[in-house]
Amino acid sequence: MHSLKEFFRRLLYLGRRENLDSMLDQEVEFHIESRAEELQQQGLSRAQAMIQARREFGPQARMREESRGAWEIRWLEELLSDLRYAFRALRKSPGFALAAILSLALGIGANTTIFSLTMEFLFSVPSAGQPERLISIRLAGNSHSQMKIYRFVRDAHIFAGLAGSFEEHSVNWRNGEETAQLPVYWVTDNYFEVLGIPVAIGRPIQAGERNVAVVSFNFWQTRLSADPGAIGRTMILDGEPHTIVGILPRDHRTLLGFGFAPSLYVPVRNENAYVAFVARLPEGMTRQAAFGPLKRVAQDLDRVFPERDFRYQDDLQIDAVAGMERLKSLNMIPFTAFFAVLMVVVGLVLMIACANVASLLLARASSRRQELGIRLAIGAGRGRLVRQLLSESLLLAVLGTLSGLLLNFWLTSLISRIQLPLPLPFQLHIAPDWRLIAYSAALAFASALFCGLFPALKATRADLNSALKREDFQDNQRRWNMRNALVVAQLATSTLLLAAGLLFLQNLSRSTSMNPGFDVDHTLVATARLVPANYPTPEKTQAFVTSALDSLRAIPGVQAASIAHVVPLNGQQTNGIGIKIDGVRAVHVQYKNNNVGPDYFRVMGIPILAGREFSPSDRASAPHVAILNENFARQLFGNASPIGHRLDFPYGESLTIVGVARNSKYFTLGEVNAVALYVPFAQAPAGENLSFLIRAAEFPPGLVKDVTKTLGELDQTAAVDTKPMRDALVLALLPSRAGAAIFGSMGVLGLLLASVGLYGVLAYTISRRIREIGLRMALGAEPRAVLRMVFRDSFLLVASGLAIGLGIAIVVTRPLSMFLVPGLSPTDPVTYFSVIALLATVAIAATVGPALRALRVDPMVALRYE
Amino acid sequence: MPPLNSPELLPGTLYLLVLRTLARGPLHGYAIARRIKEHSAETLQIEDGSLYPALNRMLVKGWLAAEWGISENNRKARFYRLTALGKKQLDTEAKEFDKLIQAIQLVMKTV
Numbered sequence: 001m002h003s004l005k006e007f008f009r010r011l012l013y014l015g016r017r018e019n020l021d022s023m024l025d026q027e028v029e030f031h032i033e034s035r036a037e038e039l040q041q042q043g044l045s046r047a048q049a050m051i052q053a054r055r056e057f058g059p060q061a062r063m064r065e066e067s068r069g070a071w072e073i074r075w076l077e078e079l080l081s082d083l084r085y086a087f088r089a090l091r092k093s094p095g096f097a098l099a100a101i102l103s104l105a106l107g108i109g110a111n112t113t114i115f116s117l118t119m120e121f122l123f124s125v126p127s128a129g130q131p132e133r134l135i136s137i138r139l140a141g142n143s144h145s146q147m148k149i150y151r152f153v154r155d156a157h158i159f160a161g162l163a164g165s166f167e168e169h170s171v172n173w174r175n176g177e178e179t180a181q182l183p184v185y186w187v188t189d190n191y192f193e194v195l196g197i198p199v200a201i202g203r204p205i206q207a208g209e210r211n212v213a214v215v216s217f218n219f220w221q222t223r224l225s226a227d228p229g230a231i232g233r234t235m236i237l238d239g240e241p242h243t244i245v246g247i248l249p250r251d252h253r254t255l256l257g258f259g260f261a262p263s264l265y266v267p268v269r270n271e272n273a274y275v276a277f278v279a280r281l282p283e284g285m286t287r288q289a290a291f292g293p294l295k296r297v298a299q300d301l302d303r304v305f306p307e308r309d310f311r312y313q314d315d316l317q318i319d320a321v322a323g324m325e326r327l328k329s330l331n332m333i334p335f336t337a338f339f340a341v342l343m344v345v346v347g348l349v350l351m352i353a354c355a356n357v358a359s360l361l362l363a364r365a366s367s368r369r370q371e372l373g374i375r376l377a378i379g380a381g382r383g384r385l386v387r388q389l390l391s392e393s394l395l396l397a398v399l400g401t402l403s404g405l406l407l408n409f410w411l412t413s414l415i416s417r418i419q420l421p422l423p424l425p426f427q428l429h430i431a432p433d434w435r436l437i438a439y440s441a442a443l444a445f446a447s448a449l450f451c452g453l454f455p456a457l458k459a460t461r462a463d464l465n466s467a468l469k470r471e472d473f474q475d476n477q478r479r480w481n482m483r484n485a486l487v488v489a490q491l492a493t494s495t496l497l498l499a500a501g502l503l504f505l506q507n508l509s510r511s512t513s514m515n516p517g518f519d520v521d522h523t524l525v526a527t528a529r530l531v532p533a534n535y536p537t538p539e540k541t542q543a544f545v546t547s548a549l550d551s552l553r554a555i556p557g558v559q560a561a562s563i564a565h566v567v568p569l570n571g572q573q574t575n576g577i578g579i580k581i582d583g584v585r586a587v588h589v590q591y592k593n594n595n596v597g598p599d600y601f602r603v604m605g606i607p608i609l610a611g612r613e614f615s616p617s618d619r620a621s622a623p624h625v626a627i628l629n630e631n632f633a634r635q636l637f638g639n640a641s642p643i644g645h646r647l648d649f650p651y652g653e654s655l656t657i658v659g660v661a662r663n664s665k666y667f668t669l670g671e672v673n674a675v676a677l678y679v680p681f682a683q684a685p686a687g688e689n690l691s692f693l694i695r696a697a698e699f700p701p702g703l704v705k706d707v708t709k710t711l712g713e714l715d716q717t718a719a720v721d722t723k724p725m726r727d728a729l730v731l732a733l734l735p736s737r738a739g740a741a742i743f744g745s746m747g748v749l750g751l752l753l754a755s756v757g758l759y760g761v762l763a764y765t766i767s768r769r770i771r772e773i774g775l776r777m778a779l780g781a782e783p784r785a786v787l788r789m790v791f792r793d794s795f796l797l798v799a800s801g802l803a804i805g806l807g808i809a810i811v812v813t814r815p816l817s818m819f820l821v822p823g824l825s826p827t828d829p830v831t832y833f834s835v836i837a838l839l840a841t842v843a844i845a846a847t848v849g850p851a852l853r854a855l856r857v858d859p860m861v862a863l864r865y866e
Numbered sequence: 867m868p869p870l871n872s873p874e875l876l877p878g879t880l881y882l883l884v885l886r887t888l889a890r891g892p893l894h895g896y897a898i899a900r901r902i903k904e905h906s907a908e909t910l911q912i913e914d915g916s917l918y919p920a921l922n923r924m925l926v927k928g929w930l931a932a933e934w935g936i937s938e939n940n941r942k943a944r945f946y947r948l949t950a951l952g953k954k955q956l957d958t959e960a961k962e963f964d965k966l967i968q969a970i971q972l973v974m975k976t977v
Contacts, residue, residue, distance in 0.1 A: 009926055024918065027944050031896045031914060034939060058915035066919035070926050 013071040024067055032057055082391035089392060096364060097396070099760070100357045103753055104400025104451075107353030108443055109407030110749060111346045115439050116412050118339040120430045122332070125322045126255045127248075129196025130280075133160075134321045135287055136255075136329070137277040139298055140307075141315035144274035149312070150188065152301055153277065158293040160282040161194035163187065164268070164275030167256045168424070170689075171266065172531050172719040174236035175223075179712065181529045181719035182219075182237075183262040183425040185254065186273060191265070194280050195255065202231040202246035210267050213237065214246040218427060219263040238531045239717050242266060251429040255321060261427035270532075278321065287318050294318065345500075345746050348493050350447065352750050355486045356757045357400075357451040361393060362483050363764045365459030372459055386456045393452025394445075401444040408436070454482065484797060487754075487761045491801020492808065494750035495835055499809035501740075501747025502831045502838075503816065503824070508740035511733055511821045517664025518568060519605030523725040524694040525567055526552075526707050531717045532688045541686045542620065544715065549597065551710045552694055557703055560695040562603045563681050565595035567691045569732035572667035575677075580648040581636060591632060591675040592666040595684035601627075601661055603695040611643045611659030618680040625683075626655035629676040630663045655679065669732050672822045699724060736821070751842060754801075759846040762794055766850045770857055778859035790854050794847040802839055806832060880920050882963055885929065885948065885956040892947035894937055895921060921946060929955050 013020060032053045039049035057063075090097040125131050139145055139153075144166065154162040166186040173180050191197075192204030192214070205212055213235060215224070224230045234241045254260050255278060268275060281290060298313035305312075319329040327336055365372070372385060412430040419427075528548075535541045545563055552561035566573055576590040600606075601613045609630065618625055626647065633642045642657045649655070666674050694707060704722045711720045766773070773786055813826040820826065887893065887901045898921075899914045924930045929952035937943035948956065 005928060006926055009928065023944065024922075026942065027895055027918065028915075030894070030937070030941055030943050031899070033941070034896045034937070035914070037939065056914050058913035060915060063915040063918050067922040070919055070922035 007073070010071055010073045017068075017071075020071070021064075021068070024064060028057070028060060028063070078387070079391060082388045083395055085388065086392035086395045090395065093364070096360055097399075099756065100360050100396045100451075101400045101403060103353040103356040103756065104397060104447060105403035105407060106749060106753065107346075107350035108401050108404030108440070108447070109411070110746065111350045111443060112404060112408040112436060112440055113411040113415075114339075114342050114346045116408060116430050116432075116436055117415060117428075118343065119433075119435055120428050121258060122327060122336060122339060123323060124253050124257050124259075124429075126195070126257060127197055127251070127253045128255070128321075129198075131321055133281045134195065134255075135279050135281060135290065136317075136319050136321055136326070137162075137279055137294065138315070138317035138319075138329075139277075139301070139312045140310045141317065142310075144276050147268065147271055147273055147275065149301060149305065150275050150277065152304065153294075153297055154188075154190075156293075156297040156300070158297060159279040159290070161190065161280040163191040163194040163278050165191060165255065165278065166268065166273055166275050167254070167260065167262070170529055170719070171237045171264065172239075172529055172717055174239070174717060179717060179719045181527075181721065182264055184237075184264045184266055185262045186268045186270075186275070187265050188275065189267045191278075195278065197252075198249060199246040200249040202244070204246055205265060205267055209245075210269055211240060211242045212245045212267065213242045214248060214265040215244055216248050216252065216261060216263050217250040218261065220247045223263070237264075237266065239533065240269075251431065253429065257322070257326075259426045259428040261425045263425065287320070290318055291316065342742065345497065345743070348497060349746055349750050349753070350443070351450075352490045352493050352753045352757070354447050354450045355490045356753055356760070357393070357396060357447075358455055359483050359486045359757055359760060361389075361452060361455035362458065362486075363760070365389070365455045366768070368459065376460065382460045385460045389456035389459060390448065390452045393456070394448040397444045397448035397451065400447070401440050405432075405436075405440055408432075458482065483761050483764070487757050487797050488801045488804065490754040490757045491798060491839065492805035494747070494754040495802055495805025495839060496809045496812060497743070497750040498747040498835045498838060499806070499831060500813055500816065501744040502834050503813060503820070503826060503828065504736065504739040504743045506828065506831060507820050507824055508733075508736045510824055511669045511736045514669055514821060516569060516669060516729075516732075517606065517662065519695075520725045520729060522605070522695055522697060523603060524696065524699070524704065524707060524722055525570075525725055525728045526692040526694060526711060526720060526722040527567075528690045528692065528711050528715075529719045530688045530690065530715065534715070534717060535688065538620075538686055541688075541690075542682055545597070545681065545686065545690065548690075548692065548711055548714055551714060552692060552707065555694075555703070555706050555710060557696050557698070557700060558694055559697060560599045560603045562600040562693050563597035564600060564691050564693060565681065565684065565686075566593075566666075567693070567728060568594075568604075568664065568666055569669070569729055578650060582646050583648055587636065589632075589635075589675070591677045594666075594676065594678050595681045595686075596678050597681040600678070600693065603693045604664075605695075606664055607662045609660045609662055610641060611657070613659055613661075614678075614680045619682045622683075624653060624655050625658045625680060627659040627661050627678040628657060629661050629674075629678075631673050632675045632677060633660045635675060665732075669736070669821050693725075751838070755842045755846045758794070758797065758843060759849060761797070762790065762847055762850040763853065765793060766790065766854045769854075773854050773857045774859040774861070777857065783855050786854050787851055790851040791847055794843055798839060798843040802836060806835070809835075879963070880916070881924060881929075882956070882959045884917070884920060884924065885952060885959065888930070888946060888948045888952070889956060892935075892945040894935075894943035894945050896937075896943070898946065924952070927951075927955075 032050070035053035035056060036046070036049040039052050040046060044052060054060075126134075128134060137153075139149065147164070150162070150164045165188070169184050169186055170181050171184040173182050187205065189205060189207045189209055192199070193207065197204060199214060200217065202214075205214055215230070220226060220230055224233070227233075230244055230247065233244050235244060236242075248265075252261075254262070279290075281287070294316055295313055298311075298316060301312040317329060319325050327333065375385060376382070409432065412432075416428050416430050530541065530544065535544065549561050549563065552558060573593045574590065575593045576588070578586060578588045580586050596614065598614045598616050598618070601608050608627075610633075611627070614625070614627070628636070628642055636642060637645065642660060645657050647655045647657065661676075661678065663674070663676075665671060666676055692707075692711070696703060704724075707722045708720045711718065711722075773789075776786065777783075809832075810827055816826050883902050884898060887898050887905075893901065895917060896914075899917050921930065921932075925932060928949060930946045931949050932944050932946050934942060935945045
């Protein structure tokens with residue numbers, strides 16, 4: 001085969017082989033006739049001329065064979081005929097085919113789904129024109145820089161375009177009587193132009209525009225009721241009218257990626273905003289080559305806008321906007337590792353599935369030994385037979401992969417539609433693409449080889465004599481043959497998966513019922529975002545907070561109300577700093593900080609162990625005070641009372657300790673011995689996002705609405721959202737939920753596949769031992785003895801699998817402890833006993849069927865088998 | 867590539883002969899066989915049948931193209947003609963053949 005064209009000419013021939021064969025016949029006939037005519041003219045009789053012409057032509061059969069041979073694609077035709085043969089063979093044993101295809105479909109379905117998810121989450125490419133020419137830029141290592149810096153770099157014109165964006169921001173949308181908080185992507189006016197972002201309806205934001213917005217497809221569908229006249233509509237955002245100019249396509253992927261999907265793109269209006277830089281490389285400029293000019297601009301920046309703490313020209317970073325490089329620059333490697341672990345887990349599931357199929361194929365090969373023996377005896381090459389058997393596993397793998405892909409489409413569309421209860425807008429758009437196709441094809445081939453190669457080699461190594469004489473059972477008398485080893489490996493793997501799954505399930509139940517150290521059942525959380533322009537000074541914000549707290553306390557049923565900068569388990573502020581205690585002892589401390597209002601500890605149900613809690617008198621002008629948690633108090637003062645001591649901060653602030661609060665959870669349920677410091681809300685800077693905490697003995701249905709209404713009436717432009725504290729803990733429980741869902745389902749899937757394998761092996765072993773069992777029963781063996789024999793076989797397999805699996809699990813689950821709540825050890829005995837009990841139950845269930853079959857063996861039939 | 871059937875021919879020469887024969891215009895299989903025989907003054911012994919596998923191989927390689935037409939004795943016959951690729955092949959093969967013959971002659975003369 002010399003060239004592709006030649007290959008295609010041959011392929012074409014494959015399609016019209018019969019046509020070409022008849023053409024060859026016509027040609028030969030014409031040739032012989034013409035020669036015969038010529039010979040007749042020379043005086044020969046018709047009959048003699050024909051004979052002569054045929055002789056001169058030579059052997060026609062060989063000529064035909066060789067002419068056809070010229071066109072044939074040997075391997076392809078053999079493969080096709082092998083596949084036809086395999087298809088017929090599979091149709092003859094539909095039970096086997098179904099079991100094998102189902103096993104592979106589950107394994108490959110799980111595998112490709114996690115693959116699709118990983119690709120979309122980590123390696124999705126932003127919706128932009130030529131995204132490979134886009135780069136993200138950091139000056140001085142800062143992810144965001146001020147607008148004046150942005151404009152300076154943009155006007156240096158070293159790129160084909162420079163745009164800026166601020167991703168994690170909110171805006172208040174005044175919609176009729178309600179104000180809602182919307183996630184928004186603030187962008188510079190040239191953002192759409194530089195990135196080349198496609199817009200489905202309308203047009204993008206254009207240079208020089210301010211009061212316009214481009215909305216996401218989802219927002220248009222759900223909040224604007226897919227109104228075809230949405231373009232041109234006005235939205236009041238943070239008190240300013242904005243005109244909708246465009247609607248993004250359904251599958252729009254933001255530059256930030258990771259499924260981050262804000263509702264709106266709006267031009268940056270705040271001169272003090274910080275933006276992340278994205279640039280388009282000019283044609284022909286590499287990322288490396290961009291460093292030089294960028295460095296020169298950064299040096300100019302250092303002259304024009306000198307900074308005290310850093311130089312713009314230091315730590316310049318230029319990164320691609322997709323792929324591994326981006327993940328590294330964003331410090332997403334732990335995330336990547338998490339997905340890698342997932343891939344390993346689904347890889348294990350697929351291996352269990354493949355072992356099932358291999359074991360089924362081995363069984364089939366044994367029962368086909370006679371057929372194969374005959375074919376070997378009449379001269380079939382071993383390689384040819386192996387290829388034929390492999391094509392059978394290839395067919396299985398392809399059918400399994402196709403069904404697995406159906407499973408993938410269903411699961412991924414489910415994942416894409418999922419609305420995670422996250423504080424961040426999140427939407428994945430998983431669609432089949434070439435990566436999925438390539439991966440599935442690779443999986444199909446790999447599993448065909450993995451399932452089929454060993455059984456095929458084994459089947460064709462037959463000793464002709466015994467194969468022909470049907471002495472096929474002898475080989476299986478050995479207890480530790482390949483099939484048994486496969487089942488043990490399967491059981492071991494599913495033990496491992498189950499152990500991990502149960503560990504996470506337990507983790508989930510523990511973390512759900514876990515006491516985070518504060519009251520989650522009698523507390524409401526009301527978040528309010530203020531429009532920054534309406535609150536230019538901290539005093540105005542504090543005044544709003546004071547009147548809001550008064551109004552909240554006045555609501556019937558409310559026992560107490562307070563405010564906090566951070567709602568526990570919903571965010572964090574960690575400070576690391578060098579302080580002096582009472583002006584003498586210098587220590588470096590790292591702690592979780594929270595600014596909380598009066599009554600915070602009462603609302604949250606956190607006991608004050610010593611001293612007092614904050615009161616309304618701890619206002620901005622009063623002496624600054626602080627409350628420590630137990631851990632912090634013990635760290636700084638040992639067993640002595642910290643009350644009255646002073647903490648001096650390097651920027652001149654001095655806090656007097658007035659109380660000690662009981663330890664609680666601050667950011668994650670998994671954290672241990674967290675150190676925390678509380679300061680009065682009134683004595684700390686307040687931002688635009690406020691979180692009110694309300695305590696009530698019970699939540700009558702109207703209370704949540706009353707709280708929202710009360711805060712909304714104080715400031716109509718504020719976006720208020722109220723929910724019970726328990727619902728606000730979703731984020732904290734997400735890792736345990738996701739872990740439990742993924743590992744739990746994989747464990748169950750693995751167990752399911754392994755039990756099918758166990759059942760298959762036992763059933764097969766018994767069918768091979770029918771004669772022996774019949775003989776035993778004819779000689780007077782009791783049914784109980786037969787049962788004991790079957791169960792002993794099963795027990796040996798299960799016990800070996802369990803022992804190996806548990807051994808591996810104890811080692812492998814150790815690193816999982818970082819995901820577990822404190823007090824739950826990876827070697828938790830409850831988990832391991834449950835695994836053993838579960839596997840034993842499944843093993844008994846898988847053994848009962850074959851055991852009953854063994855009992856029903858009719859001695860006469862079995863003996864006649866000879 | 868399977869060996870040609872005619873031991874009298876150097877390997878590969880049948881292609882050259884067919885290409886050369888078709889250089890002057892399209893011919894059907896029988897005519898090609900007759901031409902080769904006539905022009906070699908009947909010295910080249912080719913079994914007529916062995917021509918067809920060669921023609922098919924050359925079709926696969928794309929050196930020839932074939933279409934049906936009416937022969938001089940008013941029958942349906944398959945006519946072969948050189949393609950552009952075939953012409954190029956004829957040039958290179960002819961040159962190589964000349965070189966080979968010269969080399970052989972040189973050896974025969976000197977040794």
